[in-house]
């Protein structure tokens with residue numbers, strides 16, 4: 001399936017879908033394009049949506065409310081990851097998932113570094129509803145499992161292959177990597193928490209507010 005081209009190109013020549021009515025038409029024709037709310041699809045999922053709080057790179061909330069959406073096949077794949085981790089009393093915590101394009105523009109203006117924020121002229125796979133920022137928790141308590149850095153750390157220690165780390169931290173990072181890869185996600189090597197759904201190229205850029213979903 002090709003990327004739907006219903007929306008006009010913006011200042012950067014990108015095609016960004018901004019109309020909730022057009023989004024609904026698209027989903028009627030292609031149900032896989034639907035953004036699904038992750039807590040409805042992934043039992044026991046924890047949310048820690050940092051961009052809905054001041055606890056992020058900008059120091060102010062970027063989202064009016066915490067929300068976590070992915071396109072239907074990506075959401076279902078994340079459900080399989082949660083299911084696979086459950087046997088070890090481990091679950092996922094989501095820091096960010098679908099991100100409206102306008103939020104990517106605001107983040108880039110704050111960071112101004114392509115290594116740490118997708119530039120507006122390319123957009124982010126988060127804008128396609130096909131990227132998710134995740135960590136691990138102990139399922140029975142909800143406590144986060146130690147990782148090399150906090151989410152969104154602008155540091156070499158955020159790189160997925162960074163060493164030295166403790167054996168415990170390496171075990172968590174590797175468990176996340178291997179389980180996500182086994183269910184169709186690819187890690188961005190600059191950020192241990194960032195995963196792209198492998199079929200992201202089938203889904204276009206969106207700038208729909210959560211309230212429109």
Ligand SMILES: [Zn+2]
Nearest residue numbers: 131132133194
């Ligand atoms: Zn990310």
